[in-house]
Amino acid sequence: MTWLAERLSLWTTDLLGSVVLWFLLVGFVWFINLGDANKDPDFFKRRFFETLGLTALLEFFINAQVMPLPLELVAQVILLIVVILNVIAASDEKYKPAAKLTSGILFFATMGLLTYSVAHLVSGWDSLDKRGLLNELLMPIWLTAATIPVLYLFAFYMAYESLFVRLSFFNNRRKPSLRARLGIVTGIRGALVDIQQFRGGPAHDAAQARTTSDARAAVRRFKEERALDRAARAAARQALVDNAGRKGTDGDGLLLDRREFAETKDALRWLATCHMGWYRNADRPDEYRADLLDVLSGSRQFEFESGEPVVAKVRKDRQAWYAYRRTPSGHVFGIGASGPPPSQWFYDAPTLPSGYPSTTSIGWTDFMSPDRPEWRLEPER
Structure with a gap:
């Protein structure tokens, strides 16, 4: 890599330290995070454009002029402490003022270093090694362009090896046949995200395929099913937008405005699970x-986008409880228990529950009752 760069007059031995530092601070981090490449289809594109971004340009100008060594060491230690404090403060809302303070310190420190570097570049322009400076500016770009293909090939190999290990569980713990593997690779091709997502029935059929065409057919079915699933999810998201604020019900008798229905029911179910676990704990x-x-x-x-909280009540004898939440449409969901587990009741009404769940409480049905259509699972989004 450096040999070719030297041939193109883009590299000299003076940049050896910078190349090593780039691989340690950038290339190695990319390698460690390579597992994200099969989750993010733009993983490598993002890495490349990071080297062309404003941050990289600022970093170049800041590093273009080196301060006296004692001053630089002290400055780096101080900035490292400020960066650590900023990361800690930004992760907790109660430390927000400290996060603002440390962010301000980092901003002014960056502007100060940038001003220092630019001033020295301008004052020493006649004696400046402009070719060396240009090579230092271009170095991260060609290093990135040369490294990304290598990282991609490594990620490609790892992804398929992992896939064939998974598929072996569908094939008596043996890797799929060579023909099946060839059909899978030529069907999925180089999309790392597709390799990661290749699961379910089509993956089972591909693992046991006897011919290349059978394996390719399984891959095609996987892509068709995924396309239908994505379309259904998109339709569900659009329905939430289209029906926001609308009154009435659909053809199945379900409410049209279903904003935060899924999130509310999931939160209430999780609360009920935790209550049961606490009650049954032997300790x-x-x-x-x-x-x-x-x-x-x-x-x-x-945490809900509308900000409306879940409200919970536990009876004084701690043998019954219920919780509820009002959704943005005004509809209320609730869940609770009238006794020890496995007692479980569901609430579904346009008004708040009037009390603990029971057969005489309006809006409550026990877990054996089939008459609670609004408690069905919501479409995946």
Whole structure:
């Protein structure tokens, strides 16, 4: 790589330290994160454009002029401490003022270093090694262009090896036949995301295929099923937008405005599961925990775009509980128990529940009742 760059007058031995540093700080990090390439179809494109971005350009100008060694060492230690504090502060809402302060320090430090570098470049322009400076600017670009294909081939090999190991479980713990593997590779080709997602029935059939054409047919079926699934998810997302604020029901008698229905029901089901687990734990008394929702409320499952919270109540004897949430459409979902597990009740009404679940409480049905259509699973989005 460096031999070809030297032939093109893009590299000299003076850049050896910069090349090594690039591989340690950039190339090695990309290699460590290579597992993300089969999840993000733009993984390699993003890596390349990062080298052309404003951040990379600023980094070049800042590093173009080196400060006196003692001053640079002190500055790097201070900036490292500020960066660590900034990362910690930014991860917690209660440290938001500290995050703003550290972000401001980093901004002014960057602007100061940039000003220092530009000023020295301008003042020493006549004596500056312009060719060397240009080579240093271009070095990350050609290093990236040369490294990405190598990383892709490595990721390609790892992805298919992992896939064939998975498929061996469908084939008496033996790798698919050579013809089947050839059909899979020529069917999926080089899309790393497709390799990762190749599962289910089509993968089972491909693993046991006897011919290349049978394996390719299984891959085609996988792509067709995935396209239908993506279309259904897109339609479900669009339906949420189209039906927002609409009153009435559809042809199946289900409410049209279903904003946050899925998120609400998932959160309530999870709360019920946690209540059952707490009650059944052998190390604790047989009772429901009064502050369980407070313990769980910090998780993302209980964060909703509209901001409306889940409300929970536990009876004084801790042998019954219920929780509910009003969705953006105004419809209310609830869940609870009237006794020890496996007691479970579901609430579904346009108004808030009036009390704990029971046969006499309006809107509540127990888990054996089939009459709760609004509690069906929502379409995947």
